Amino acid sequence: MEETDLIIIGTGPTGMFATFCAGLREINSITLESLDTYGGQMLELYPEKIVYDVQAVPKMKAVDLSNKMYEQSMLFKKRIEFNSKVTDIIPENNRFTIEVNNEKKYSSKAVLICGGVGDFHPNKLNVDGEEQYEGKGLYYAVKSVDDFKGKTVAVIGGGDSAFDYQMQLSPVCKKTYIIQHNNTFKAAESSVDAVKRDSKAEIIMNTDVKKINGDGNTVKNIELFDNTNKTSRTLEVDAVVVAIGYKVNPSVFKSLKIETTNRYIKVDHNYKTSIDGVYAAGDIANVTDENKFALIAVGGAEAYIAINNIKKYISPNASLFGGHSSSLNL
Ligand SMILES: Cc1cc2nc3c(=O)[nH]c(=O)nc-3n(C[C@H](O)[C@H](O)[C@H](O)COP(=O)(O)OP(=O)(O)OC[C@H]3O[C@@H](n4cnc5c(N)ncnc54)[C@H](O)[C@@H]3O)c2cc1C
Incomplete structure (x- = not known):
């Protein structure tokens, strides 16, 4: 089993900044992402989507922010x-055995x-053709609007994500559809109104997608079933x-008897959990x-505090604060 001083779990914004801070404090660490x-x-x-509330970044697309953080x-x-x-995460002899993909690894x-x-x-959707065309015209998120330029796109769903995607796509697409399986939307009313006003958008209610068809390389049409009229049709x-x-x-770690609240892992003001050596x-x-x-x-900010406390936990003689990064010359 490989030994290390710190395992960081996750590469969301918190885990990525923690990874950077571990470097700053010269902690021997490995970060794991599922x-x-x-x-x-x-x-x-x-x-x-554009994020506006990260310090020193007046506005930036989340994907670009994510790349910067990486x-x-x-x-x-x-x-x-x-x-x-x-x-x-298995506590053993004052250390932790980390099981990755069900195998003890670190x-x-x-x-x-x-x-x-x-x-x-x-x-x-669990319909025919879905697996075959995943990544070839069928997607579960809009990762780059440019990929949809000039296309006719069906967005399936009636929640905020579906409407957000439609609104992002519409300016570059030839036409967009929102297809919802029942007669209600969970999305914000303002988004629904915006899509209703969009002349290049069409909302199809109470309709299920039954099949995804294509030419083997990309999606060409979808088969729909209208639950009101009990009729089928094909949409190009x-x-x-x-x-x-x-x-x-x-995240559930069955061997770690960690204190939780209903929704969170409970931490103190140093971001230490109820178990020595485990922080969140x-x-x-x-x-x-x-x-x-x-x-x-x-x-x-929490990652910064946690990492400095972890430094002290791993190396009790180290100072809690590692100094200003502006004193470094990298
Ligand atoms: C639609 C939307 C819009 C938002 N807009 C903003 C905004 O404008 N500004 C803002 O500040 N915040 C915004 N947020 C909130 C922000 O995205 C979150 O606060 C932030 O992502 C939390 O970061 P995190 O790293 O703690 O967790 P996450 O981003 O959830 O990342 C956790 C990571 O850990 C990984 N992981 C989980 N379990 C394991 C495991 N067992 N093993 C290995 N890896 C694991 C996951 O795969 C994931 O990559 C928004 C959230 C949503 C949903």
């Missing part, structure tokens, strides 16, 4: 392992959990965005069960 890429919610849920996390050439879901002195709301898996589209929610698997920061952690400010900047 998905195949970094960015957490920023990349999985709203890559094309660049910063790599400043000290720290190691990040993707496709590495932490499935258990032994670490300390752990920092930045698992956010968990790892995300988009809900699927170039792309489909399925936005019917995500399954989120919250970002959306997953809170001092009480009250709503926390689940924000990028907040997670970053």
Whole structure:
């Protein structure tokens, strides 16, 4: 089993900044991410939205912010392992055995959990053709609006994500459809009104997608069933965005008897959990069960505090504050 001083779980904004801070404090660390890429919610849920409330960044697309954060996390050439879901944390002899994808892989002195709301898996339509055309005209998020330029796109779903995607896509698309399986929308009323006013948009209600058809390389049309009239029809589209929610698997580490509130891992003001050597920061952690400010900047500050306390935990003679980064000459 490989030994290290610190395992950081997650590469959302909190885990990425923690990775950078671990470098700043010269902590021997490895960061583990269950998905195949970094960015957490920023990349999985709203890559094309503009974020305005991160210090020194007046406005930036979440995907670009995510790339900047990754660049910063790599400043000290720290190691990040993707496709590495932490499935258990086992306390053993004052250390922690880290199980990755159900195999014992690392032994670490300390752990920092930045698992956010968990790892995300988009809900699927479960219809014929979906698997075949995934990534070939069928997507579960809009990662780059440019990929949809000039296309006719069907967005499936009636929540905020579906409407956000439609509004991002409409300016570059030939036509967009919103297809909702029932007669109500969960999206904000203002978004629904905006789409109703959009002359290039059409809303199709009470209709299920039954099949995705294509030429083997890309989507060509979708088969619909109207639940009101009980009729079927084919709709010509170039792309489909399925936005019917995500399954989120919250981080559960069965061997770690950690104190939690209803919604969070409970931490103290140093972001230490109820177990010595285990810290948590970002959306997953809170001092009480009250709503926390689940924000990028907040997670970053928490990661900073946690890492400095972890430094002291690992090396009791080290100072708590490592000094200003402006004194470095990198
Ligand atoms: C639609 C939307 C818009 C938002 N807009 C803003 C905004 O404008 N400004 C702002 O400040 N905040 C915004 N937020 C909130 C912000 O995105 C979150 O506060 C932030 O992403 C939390 O970061 P995190 O790193 O703590 O968690 P996450 O971003 O959730 O990242 C956690 C990471 O940990 C990984 N992970 C989880 N469990 C494991 C495991 N067991 N093993 C390995 N990896 C694991 C996940 O795959 C994920 O990559 C928005 C959120 C949403 C949903």
